[in-house]
Amino acid sequence: MLFTPEIITLYIINILFVVFATIAFINALKIVRHYDANQTTQKQYELEKKSYLSATIIKFIFYVKVPLFLFFIYTLDNLSSLLPGAMCAAGVVSATSYGTPLLFLKILNLYIFAFWIALNDEDMKYEHQPYLKKKFLLFCVAYFLLIVEIVLEGVMFFSMDVNSVVDCCGAIFSTTSATYMAEILGAAPSLLLSLFYGIFVLMLLFYTLKNRYIYALLNILYLIIALITLIAFFGTYIYELPTHHCPFCLLQSDYNYIGYFLYIVLFVGTFFGFVIGVIDFKKEETIKRFRISLLYDTIYMLIVSYYPLSYYIKNGVWL
Numbered sequence: 001m002l003f004t005p006e007i008i009t010l011y012i013i014n015i016l017f018v019v020f021a022t023i024a025f026i027n028a029l030k031i032v033r034h035y036d037a038n039q040t041t042q043k044q045y046e047l048e049k050k051s052y053l054s055a056t057i058i059k060f061i062f063y064v065k066v067p068l069f070l071f072f073i074y075t076l077d078n079l080s081s082l083l084p085g086a087m088c089a090a091g092v093v094s095a096t097s098y099g100t101p102l103l104f105l106k107i108l109n110l111y112i113f114a115f116w117i118a119l120n121d122e123d124m125k126y127e128h129q130p131y132l133k134k135k136f137l138l139f140c141v142a143y144f145l146l147i148v149e150i151v152l153e154g155v156m157f158f159s160m161d162v163n164s165v166v167d168c169c170g171a172i173f174s175t176t177s178a179t180y181m182a183e184i185l186g187a188a189p190s191l192l193l194s195l196f197y198g199i200f201v202l203m204l205l206f207y208t209l210k211n212r213y214i215y216a217l218l219n220i221l222y223l224i225i226a227l228i229t230l231i232a233f234f235g236t237y238i239y240e241l242p243t244h245h246c247p248f249c250l251l252q253s254d255y256n257y258i259g260y261f262l263y264i265v266l267f268v269g270t271f272f273g274f275v276i277g278v279i280d281f282k283k284e285e286t287i288k289r290f291r292i293s294l295l296y297d298t299i300y301m302l303i304v305s306y307y308p309l310s311y312y313i314k315n316g317v318w319l
């Protein structure tokens with residue numbers, strides 16, 4: 001069990017999340033069960049007021065969760081100095097069986113809460129609020145996932161043992177181990193790069209055609225292949241070391257914290273690309289989100305492409 005100032009801070013904020021999110025959840029259940037836009041009773045007026053309160057709480061949670069996620073990664077990186085064998089956050093994540101599911105759940109919740117914000121903003125543009133019940137039904141799902149995330153986080157920190165040796169990132173992301181990660185890392189770079197740039201070209205095509213459904217699907221694929229190629233290929237050029245595949249070391253000062261920038265840009269680009277395929281925005285709003293998505297997706301592509309090209313220009317060879 002670990003207690004550091006960072007972990008205590010996370011616990012305190014998580015307790016606040018539970019309290020405020022539960023208030024919003026209770027209101028959300030009432031709205032989903034009883035709200036009727038066609039009625040003008042006192043009860044409906046009270047439910048509308050509860051919806052404004054709950055929306056404020058949900059937005060507060062999201063706006064805190066974004067920097068809190070970065071603080072969580074920072075905390076994991078700091079904890080690596082306490083766990084024998086850990087060199088970065090990767091070793092801390094692998095220290096218990098809860099680390100990897102928790103990390104994926106945190107990322108999923110960021111997308112869900114961001115989607116809720118986008119849906120709420122669109123809903124508030126109409127007097128009759130067509131998405132009111134749908135968005136609070138979505139929050140009921142988000143609330144459950146948030147509670148699971150908070151419980152998992154507490155269990156993970158509680159389960160850590162400073163006397164147990166954990167794997168370093170070199171062992172976790174090794175190409176010689178008998179794991180699915182090793183198979184991915186062992187894939188031919190030409191195949192991975194073809195998928196990465198091929199999907200990006202298709203996004204350009206369907207951006208031009210303004211087909212929001214296929215563009216949204218391509219952004220989901222782009223997110224997946226972007227992370228895979230970052231670990232398997234592009235990251236090695238950032239480290240300038242062919243055997244170093246860790247996605248967490250990119251967050252360290254030795255590499256100018258480039259990982260934070262890359263992950264934020266990738267999140268923004270893929271989120272705006274995904275959301276236009278799910279929410280039926282007005283035409284001008286859809287085009288705006290198309291542009292934001294493509295801009296950030298392009299920035300990500302250009303930055304990761306810079307590193308291998310720069311290395312080749314300097315050294316005349318590939319890694």
